[in-house]
Amino acid sequence: MNLKELARKLDLSPTTVSRALNGYPEVNAATRERVAEAARRYNYQPNTRAIRLATGRAMAIGHVIPLATRHEIVNPVFADFIAGAGEIYSRNGYDMLLSVVPDDTEERAYRELKSRGTVDGVIVHGPRLNDERIPLLVELGIPFVVHGRATGTESPYAWVDVNNRRAFQRATEFLFDLGHRRIGLINGLEFMDFAIRRRRGYEDALAARGIAPDPEMMVSEEMTEGAGYRAARRMLALPHPPTALIASSMIMGLGARRAVEDLGMKMGRDVSIIIHDDELSYMRNGEDVPIFTATRSSVREAGRLAADMLLGMVQGKLTSPAEHLMEAELIIGGSTGPYRS
Amino acid sequence: MNLKELARKLDLSPTTVSRALNGYPEVNAATRERVAEAARRYNYQPNTRAIRLATGRAMAIGHVIPLATRHEIVNPVFADFIAGAGEIYSRNGYDMLLSVVPDDTEERAYRELKSRGTVDGVIVHGPRLNDERIPLLVELGIPFVVHGRATGTESPYAWVDVNNRRAFQRATEFLFDLGHRRIGLINGLEFMDFAIRRRRGYEDALAARGIAPDPEMMVSEEMTEGAGYRAARRMLALPHPPTALIASSMIMGLGARRAVEDLGMKMGRDVSIIIHDDELSYMRNGEDVPIFTATRSSVREAGRLAADMLLGMVQGKLTSPAEHLMEAELIIGGSTGPYRS
DNA sequence: CTGAAAGCGCTAACAA
DNA sequence: TTGTTAGCGCTTTCAG
Numbered sequence: 051m052n053l054k055e056l057a058r059k060l061d062l063s064p065t066t067v068s069r070a071l072n073g074y075p076e077v078n079a080a081t082r083e084r085v086a087e088a089a090r091r092y093n094y095q096p097n098t099r100a101i102r103l104a105t106g107r108a109m110a111i112g113h114v115i116p117l118a119t120r121h122e123i124v125n126p127v128f129a130d131f132i133a134g135a136g137e138i139y140s141r142n143g144y145d146m147l148l149s150v151v152p153d154d155t156e157e158r159a160y161r162e163l164k165s166r167g168t169v170d171g172v173i174v175h176g177p178r179l180n181d182e183r184i185p186l187l188v189e190l191g192i193p194f195v196v197h198g199r200a201t202g203t204e205s206p207y208a209w210v211d212v213n214n215r216r217a218f219q220r221a222t223e224f225l226f227d228l229g230h231r232r233i234g235l236i237n238g239l240e241f242m243d244f245a246i247r248r249r250r251g252y253e254d255a256l257a258a259r260g261i262a263p264d265p266e267m268m269v270s271e272e273m274t275e276g277a278g279y280r281a282a283r284r285m286l287a288l289p290h291p292p293t294a295l296i297a298s299s300m301i302m303g304l305g306a307r308r309a310v311e312d313l314g315m316k317m318g319r320d321v322s323i324i325i326h327d328d329e330l331s332y333m334r335n336g337e338d339v340p341i342f343t344a345t346r347s348s349v350r351e352a353g354r355l356a357a358d359m360l361l362g363m364v365q366g367k368l369t370s371p372a373e374h375l376m377e378a379e380l381i382i383g384g385s386t387g388p389y390r391s
Numbered sequence: 392m393n394l395k396e397l398a399r400k401l402d403l404s405p406t407t408v409s410r411a412l413n414g415y416p417e418v419n420a421a422t423r424e425r426v427a428e429a430a431r432r433y434n435y436q437p438n439t440r441a442i443r444l445a446t447g448r449a450m451a452i453g454h455v456i457p458l459a460t461r462h463e464i465v466n467p468v469f470a471d472f473i474a475g476a477g478e479i480y481s482r483n484g485y486d487m488l489l490s491v492v493p494d495d496t497e498e499r500a501y502r503e504l505k506s507r508g509t510v511d512g513v514i515v516h517g518p519r520l521n522d523e524r525i526p527l528l529v530e531l532g533i534p535f536v537v538h539g540r541a542t543g544t545e546s547p548y549a550w551v552d553v554n555n556r557r558a559f560q561r562a563t564e565f566l567f568d569l570g571h572r573r574i575g576l577i578n579g580l581e582f583m584d585f586a587i588r589r590r591r592g593y594e595d596a597l598a599a600r601g602i603a604p605d606p607e608m609m610v611s612e613e614m615t616e617g618a619g620y621r622a623a624r625r626m627l628a629l630p631h632p633p634t635a636l637i638a639s640s641m642i643m644g645l646g647a648r649r650a651v652e653d654l655g656m657k658m659g660r661d662v663s664i665i666i667h668d669d670e671l672s673y674m675r676n677g678e679d680v681p682i683f684t685a686t687r688s689s690v691r692e693a694g695r696l697a698a699d700m701l702l703g704m705v706q707g708k709l710t711s712p713a714e715h716l717m718e719a720e721l722i723i724g725g726s727t728g729p730y731r732s
Numbered sequence: 733c734t735g736a737a738a739g740c741g742c743t744a745a746c747a748a
Numbered sequence: 749t750t751g752t753t754a755g756c757g758c759t760t761t762c763a764g
Contacts, residue, residue, distance in 0.1 A: 052757060063735045068759065078733060095506040099449065100757035102440040103740050113489070117474065133458065136491040145509060148454075148489040150477040165436035168486060300645060304666075307648050311659050317652035325645075393741060404751045409743065419749060441741035444756050735764080740757105747752075 051092045060088050071096070110145040111135075111360060112169035114160075116176060118153045127212075127327060127349050128175070131197060134353025135173065142361055144170075157186060164190045170364045173197055173356055177209075177243045193363040195356045201243050208363070210356040212349070214244045218251030218296065221324045225294045226259060230322065233267065234285045234292035236278055236302050240270040248298055248326070267292055271302075278305025279312075286313055286321065294322040392433045401429050412437070451486040452476075452701060453510035455501075457517060459494045468553075468668060468690050469516070472538060475694025476514065483702055485511075498527060505531045511705045514538055514697055518550075518584045534704040536697045539584050549704070551697040553690070555585045559592030559637065562665045566635045567600060571663065574608065575626045575633035577619055577643050581611040589639055589667070608633055612643075619646025620653075627654055627662065635663040 057064040062085070070077045070085035077085075088094070102109055113132070132146075139146050147169055151159040160183070163169055171193035174183055181200035188205045196209040218235075225233050235252045238245040249270075253263050266288060271277035278297060285292055286309065297303035303325030310317055317323065398405040403426070411418045411426035418426075429435070443450055454473070473487075480487050488510055492500040501524070504510055512534035515524055522541035529546045537550040559576075566574050576593045579586040590611075594604050607629060612618035619638055626633055627650065638644035644666030651658055658664065 054757075064758080065736080065760085066734055069734090072759090076733060081733080093506070095503060097757055098507045098509050099440065099443040099447075100740095101759080103444045103742085103756085104758040104760080106440075106740070108440065110486075110488075132489070133491045136489070140490070140492075145451075146489050147451075148473070148477070148487050149481070150474045151481075162436065165434070166439045168439050300642070304641060304645050304648075307645075307658075314659070316657045317648075318655070395741075405742075406744085406752080407750055410750090413743090417749060422749080438741055441756095442743080444740085444758085445742040445744085447756070733764105736762090738759105738761085740759085743754100743756085745752105745754085748750085 051094045052097060053094075056085075056088060056092060056094050059092070060085060106167070107364075108167055108170045109143060110147050110169045111139060111357070111364075112147040112149055112163060112172045114156075114172055114174060115148070115150045116153050116156060117150055130347075130349040131353035131356070134350035134355075135357035136353075138354050138357035138361065144361065156183065160186055160190060160192065164192055171195075171360045173360060179241050179243060179246060181243070193360060195360045195363075197352075197356060198243050199247075201246055208359055210352045210359070212352070214247035215251035215254070217326065218248040219255045220251075221296050221326070222252050222255030223258075225296070225322065225324065226255065228294075228322070230292075230294040231261075232290065232292045232294075234282075234295045235268045236281045236285075236295055236297045236306055237268065237270045238273045238298045238302075245270065245298065252296065273299045273302055275301050275305035275308070278302030279309045280305075282306035282309035283313065286310070286315065292321065294324070297323060297325045300325060300327050392435045393438060394435075397426075397429060397433060397435050400433070401426060447508070448705075449508055449511045450484060451488050451510045452480060452698065452705075453488040453490055453504060453513045455497075455513055455515060456489070456491045457494050457497060458491055471688075471690040472694035472697070475691035475696075476698035477694075479695050479698035479702065485702065497524065501527055501531060501533065505533055512536075512701045514701060520582050520584060520587060522584070534701060536701045536704075538693075538697060540588075542584050542587055549700055551693045551700070552585075553693065555588040556592035556595070558667065559589040560596045561592075562637050562667070563593050563596030564599075566637070566663065566665065567596065569635075569663070571633075571635040572602075573631065573633045573635075575623075575636045576609045577622045577626075577636055577638045577647055578609065578611045579614045579639050579643070586611065586639065593637065614640045614643055616642050616646040616649070619643030620650045621646075623647035623650035624654065627651070627656065633662065635665070638664060638666045641666055641668050 053064045053067060057067045060067060062081070066077065066081065067085050070082040071089060098109060101107075113135070136146055138144075149159065149163075160172075163172065169192075172187065172195075174181075174187070174194055174196045175198070177184075177196050177198040177200040179200070180202035184194075184196070184200055184203045184207050185205050187194045188207070194207065196207055196211075198211050199209050200207075222233060233252075233256075235249065237249055237252075240246055240249060249268065252268075256263055267285065269281040269285070271281055278299075278301065281302075282295060282305065285295070295306055297306050303323060306323055306325075307317065310321055310323070315321055394405045394408060398408045401408060403422070407418065407422065408426050411423040412430060439450060442448075454476070477487055479485075490500065490504075501513075504513065510533075513528065513536075515522075515528070515535055515537045516539075518525075518537050518539040518541040520541070521543035525535075525537070525541055525544045525548050526546050528535045529548070535548065537548055537552075539552050540550050541548075563574060574593075574597075576590065578590055578593075581587055581590060590609065593609075597604055608626065610622035610626070612622055619640075619642065622643070623636060623638075623646065626636070636647055638647050644664060647664055647666075648658065651662055651664070656662055
């Protein structure tokens with residue numbers, strides 16, 4: 051059943067039916083009702099391909115994941131973020147396009163996205179230090195929102211992020227309060243923006259206690275289990291080993307735990323580990339309190355928020371994200387870009 | 392730059408240009424070269440929206456993730472699978488659509504996919520026991536490939552899977568060989584097909600040793616860290632506790648390790664844990680040998696394979712996946728569906 | 733308030 | 749080997 055057929059059944063022109071269905075004000079209320087009823091009866095579904103061609107909009111948002119950051123997908127944060135964004139898209143009739151692009155092809159990928167018109171906007175995942183994608187997207191005129199931030203970029207852009215710095219500062223302080231004095235950091239690669247911020251939080255906490263950061267206590271590696279394993283092993287084998295570790299991701303943390311095991315040490319006695327993004331790190335005395343990082347529901351809200359912002363930009367009816375930010379304590383959204391209140 | 396403009400520059404009809412660019416045989420070689428050259432010079436990119444409307448194809452494949460299975464995304468296997476599939480899509484000019492759909496809306500979601508024509512085919516993730524999606528997709532006539540299998544479904548369908556049964560059988564045997572006699576299974580929810588197969592592998596190994604499965608040694612829960620934690624705690628607190636655990640996912644395994652820690656036990660002495668999908672479970676004496684499960688590269692190959700099969704179905708030029716299967720030892724692909732050799 | 737007509741940018745018969 | 753002519757199913761002026 052397409053528009054023309056439906057119109058014929060109703061003895062109306064396709065134009066009127068289209069207008070009725072799309073909520074144009076000039077349609078007679080009775081007519082509109084009749085149209086709506088018929089659309090329901092015949093289970094009319096507009097053909098998206100035709101809409102896209104006619105309007106010139108793609109009705110789709112791209113989520114671009116650099117292959118190098120593929121591991122990002124494995125992050126629970128990513129799943130929740132995507133789920134949140136997906137909600138907003140489907141509510142608004144948009145599709146979500148996932149592209150995993152090889153790092154060396156990234157620029158071309160964005161240019162094609164633009165010239166072929168497959169998406170109306172993009173969510174940028176895994177921002178890096180001085181991320182070149184941001185000026186590129188600005189230049190191309192593709193609306194975008196960054197999941198995270200890109201230190202060093204001076205182009206204005208919209209972003210949604212969690213407070214990585216504070217999370218690691220708090221985690222470090224927490225360990226200090228427990229009596230630890232030598233704390234190792236097992237971090238992701240420090241060209242990733244979040245990793246930089248996490249390190250800063252860790253160092254801030256050290257500084258507050260008047261402790262100078264020790265290079266041997268800080269590892270920056272790819273976020274894999276193997277890297278976490280090797281990092282922990284190395285640190286724990288030092289003449290003056292750490293008594294606690296902070297791991298920057300679930301998967302690195304798993305590796306670190308495994309290293310402790312292989313070294314014949316005992317968790318909690320010989321060494322303690324705090325894992326960022328670890329669900330159980332939220333719990334204190336059995337209560338589900340977020341201690342160090344964003345909760346699952348707030349990450350999901352971040353996804354909704356980012357999608358919301360982006361659709362606003364795409365459709366030209368922008369709103370300030372400010373009120374959302376109040377709701378989700380751990381999420382710092384913001385924009386120096388095109389937002390109006 | 393669109394087709395018409397390009398044609399005008401070349402003093403040719405849009406038809407000829409289209410044919411030249413799309414490799415139709417009837418075009419003069421010289422003309423084709425001239426066209427290709429011009430397309431390059433003017434950086435001509437065909438408008439996907441127009442192609443889609445004109446051909447009636449969506450040029451897109453949907454990956455549908457039930458919200459209940461959202462956690463699937465967090466699985467490293469998912470990331471690799473997606474990355475593999477994505478390769479094939481982009482090589483063939485297809486887009487990858489990700490839809491995370493609420494469980495109660497799933498049927499409607501598929502019907503819409505069909506009637507709005509947003510995708511040409513679908514990859515079904517997280518198949519369940521007697522999965523109703525399979526007959527539905529067959530009924531709707533949407534080409535699909537299942538990532539995994541659905542026990543109990545008698546409609547024929549194409550699928551790509553890893554050998555979950557064998558993986559868990561081997562893991563269990565491995566623990567037996569190490570001297571363990573009481574082994575706990577921390578499994579995902581057993582309406583998920585993979586969880587059923589894993590349990591079967593575990594039970595097969597027990598049976599081979601003449602050991603009857605003990606219900607107290609088998610937990611089936613949502614694949615979260617909290618569930619893994621609680622399951623391990625409960626089992627380890629039993630009067631006759633297990634000396635080893637097999638966890639069905641990284642995230643459950645992390646929870647289990649945490650439980651061991653909280654109970655003041657020592658990994659490797661008081662209890663051993665094998666985690667499925669755990670990168671380090673591949674390593675034996677430092678050598679990178681897959682022991683229990685699929686390797687990252689074979690999962691990626693599975694994604695490629697599934698995408699390949701699906702595109703074949705979609706485009707009507709089907710080929711048998713048999714040869715791929717030889718390459719990737721741990722992947723069992725197959726189809727009782729529309730494949731010809 | 734409703735309709736006629738043109739057009740979005742491509743593809744695919746059918747002619748030449 | 750190339751061109752002419754209709755569409756694909758919708759939206760969007762412009763008239764009425």
